[in-house]
Amino acid sequence: MPDSNFAERSEEQVSGAKVIAQALKTQDVEYIFGIVGIPVTEIAIAAQQLGIKYIGMRNEQAACYAASAIGYLTGRPLLVIGGSPERNQETMGAFQEFPQVEACRLYTKFSARPSSIEAVPFVIEKAVRSSIYGRPGACYVDIPADFVNLQVNVNSIKYVERCMSPPISMAETSAVCTAASVIRNAKQPLLIIGKGAAYAHAEESIQKLVEQYKLPFLPTPMGKGVVPDNHPYCVGAARSRALQFADVIVLFGARLNWILHFGLPPRYQPDVKFIQVDICAEELGNNVKPAVTLLGDINAVTKQLLEELDKTPWQYPPESKWWKTLREKMKSNEAASKELASKKSLPMNYYTVFYHVQEQLPRDCFVVSEGANTMDIGRTVLQNYLPRHRLDAGTFGTMGVGLGFAIAAAMVAKDRSPGQRIICVEGDSAFGFSGMEVETICRYNLPIILLVVNNNGIYQGFDSDTWKEMLKFQDAASVVPPMCLLPNSHYEQVMTAFGGKGYFVQTPEELQKSLRQSLADTTKPSLINIMIEPQATRKTQDFHWLTRSNM
Ligand SMILES: Cc1ncc(C[n+]2csc(CCOP(=O)(O)OP(=O)(O)O)c2C)c(N)n1
Ligand SMILES: [Mg+2]
Numbered sequence: 001m002p003d004s005n006f007a008e009r010s011e012e013q014v015s016g017a018k019v020i021a022q023a024l025k026t027q028d029v030e031y032i033f034g035i036v037g038i039p040v041t042e043i044a045i046a047a048q049q050l051g052i053k054y055i056g057m058r059n060e061q062a063a064c065y066a067a068s069a070i071g072y073l074t075g076r077p078l079l080v081i082g083g084s085p086e087r088n089q090e091t092m093g094a095f096q097e098f099p100q101v102e103a104c105r106l107y108t109k110f111s112a113r114p115s116s117i118e119a120v121p122f123v124i125e126k127a128v129r130s131s132i133y134g135r136p137g138a139c140y141v142d143i144p145a146d147f148v149n150l151q152v153n154v155n156s157i158k159y160v161e162r163c164m165s166p167p168i169s170m171a172e173t174s175a176v177c178t179a180a181s182v183i184r185n186a187k188q189p190l191l192i193i194g195k196g197a198a199y200a201h202a203e204e205s206i207q208k209l210v211e212q213y214k215l216p217f218l219p220t221p222m223g224k225g226v227v228p229d230n231h232p233y234c235v236g237a238a239r240s241r242a243l244q245f246a247d248v249i250v251l252f253g254a255r256l257n258w259i260l261h262f263g264l265p266p267r268y269q270p271d272v273k274f275i276q277v278d279i280c281a282e283e284l285g286n287n288v289k290p291a292v293t294l295l296g297d298i299n300a301v302t303k304q305l306l307e308e309l310d311k312t313p314w315q316y317p318p319e320s321k322w323w324k325t326l327r328e329k330m331k332s333n334e335a336a337s338k339e340l341a342s343k344k345s346l347p348m349n350y351y352t353v354f355y356h357v358q359e360q361l362p363r364d365c366f367v368v369s370e371g372a373n374t375m376d377i378g379r380t381v382l383q384n385y386l387p388r389h390r391l392d393a394g395t396f397g398t399m400g401v402g403l404g405f406a407i408a409a410a411m412v413a414k415d416r417s418p419g420q421r422i423i424c425v426e427g428d429s430a431f432g433f434s435g436m437e438v439e440t441i442c443r444y445n446l447p448i449i450l451l452v453v454n455n456n457g458i459y460q461g462f463d464s465d466t467w468k469e470m471l472k473f474q475d476a477a478s479v480v481p482p483m484c485l486l487p488n489s490h491y492e493q494v495m496t497a498f499g500g501k502g503y504f505v506q507t508p509e510e511l512q513k514s515l516r517q518s519l520a521d522t523t524k525p526s527l528i529n530i531m532i533e534p535q536a537t538r539k540t541q542d543f544h545w546l547t548r549s550n551m
Contacts, residue, residue: 012154013153014153015046015148016147016152017042017149019120020120020147021046022050022121022159023124025051026159028076029052030053032054032067033057033063035056039148040083044056055444057437058440059437064080065405065434069405069408070412072391073388073409079124079128079138079141082100082142083096083148084101084144085144088146101142109130111140114141118156120147121158122160132166134166168299169279169295170296170300171295171304176304176308178291182273182275184314187322189216190217190243190246191210191249191252192223192254193206193226194255196279196298197253198223198253198387200279201299205306206227218236220260221379222394223253224379225385225389229383229384229385230385236380237333245325249274250274251276253279253298255278274288277305279297341354347531348531349532351377353453353511356512357381357382357511360519362421365389366389366410366413367384367423367425368402368406370392370402371393372427374426378453382425392405399427402433403440405424406448407446410446421447422449423451425453426452445525446525449515449528451528452491452492452527452530453530454488455534456487457484460535460536461534462484462487491527501517502526503528514526
């Protein structure tokens with residue numbers, strides 16, 4: 001009997017699609033975002049049969065944005081899987097033939113095509129491991145079309161075990177000592193909390209550092225929430241002042257790129273001492289020579305710093321001139337925003353809109369955002385209280401990410417903390433990039449509330465009267481300013497088209513009411529189209545960021 005059993009097992013065949021799905025499952029892949037076509041459909045079905053959730057998107061770009069957000073939120077990979085022609089048609093001009101592996105090499109940490117179906121589990125394990133070890137990043141695996149329907153003997157396939165979580169690396173002890181002494185001797189210290197700190201789950205240790213030593217901190221856009229925005233030591237409202245006059249800055253997983261003005265004067269003191277805490281060696285020393293570099297896992301390194309600082313009783317004096325300067329600046333900036341927010345004139349301005357949204361924002365919600373003014377002003381008003389609960393267009397400023405990010409956050413929320421809501425704040429232009437994903441949101445009935453802040457354009461637009469006047473003269477393509485979009489577009493109808501709730505609002509009262517209703521209705525997604533003054537702008541900046549223009 002045992003012999004015949006063995007014979008039966010050894011003859012059992014399995015499809016390539018199932019092997020691919022099982023290899024993904026073994027690596028703990030929980031979600032696949034994609035669009036199917038022949039022959040990829042079989043992989044998606046096989047994945048679903050193994051309990052992997054498959055979310056069909058309307059555009060691959062949005063699918064990639066969603067998958068990247070899953071990587072950030074769960075710490076597991078962003079793996080891009082693409083199809084390529086059958087191996088025996090390669091070089092013949094096969095359907096969708098293209099050098100994908102080579103093309104992806106520039107943009108990924110690892111890009112490969114398995115040489116056989118037997119090699120698939122090995123390549124997938126390596127891709128997953130590469131994507132999460134060191135600084136995380138996307139990896140690409142190319143699957144020739146003929147692999148999918150290939151039948152192979154089950155015994156010929158060996159699945160590689162789930163790759164281990166990344167090993168935790170610590171900084172050099174001597175560097176930790178130096179860093180602690182630089183911090184202790186700082187006259188005007190500042191901590192900058194970046195996305196790397198959020199990714200490293202360093203919230204507890206960083207909050208302890210902030211509170212124990214009474215240090216002012218500033219979050220980067222996606223570092224918001226690692227320590228709550230309403231924490232008394234958050235100096236977000238005095239960002240420019242804090243950057244300009246700090247003499248010691250500790251960077252926790254924050255890069256000195258354009259978002260932080262490259263760490264250079266006039267935004268910083270020429271002799272400011274940077275202490276860089278980062279997982280990525282290649283990041284250390286970019287643009288500025290740091291006083292100390294702490295290479296390692298941000299959470300582990302922060303704990304090392306805490307331990308070192310703990311050796312000598314010390315705290316940064318809360319009555320220092322630095323704290324006083326920062327508090328005064330925060331007060332005056334907050335007053336200026338409040339004044340703009342309290343303006344009763346219609347159409348509303350950005351600050352009024354965000355002020356009313358902030359009032360109703362659930363404490364544990366995810367805030368997703370994209371746009372120019374919409375995202376930049378929204379970031380200053382909308383508060384984050386929890387780590388990894390803000391997703392925005394980030395360093396690349398890529399428009400179109402919002403709906404994919406919101407869909408990913410909604411999947412994670414549904415599975416891990418039901419009841420949690422996703423507030424997705426979109427500029428009207430930004431919304432257009434992936435607008436058809438509203439159908440995806442409705443298809444899976446995701447707990448998302450979309451807010452479209454509508455100024456009829458990119459940065460600014462025209463009202464409908466000016467629009468009509470303009471079109472009297474010439475052909476639209478010759479006269480319509482490049483930033484203008486159609487005035488008063490009813491974006492809420494995109495949502496109602498698929499069965500969700502849509503609101504068109506023009507006043508603070510309408511905004512309050514529609515948001516209250518949207519939050520109360522847990523059965524359907526909604527979209528609130530908020531009309532604002534087409535020429536509304538942000539308040540004047542001490543330093544231009546990307547807001548500089550000759551127009
Ligand atoms: C993929 C991509 N294309 C184009 C741009 C250029 N861009 C920057 S912001 C923006 C849209 C800003 O308008 P909107 O979303 O309406 O926000 P607003 O500033 O009007 O509030 C565009 C198109 C970009 N950042 N990314
Ligand atoms: Mg706009």
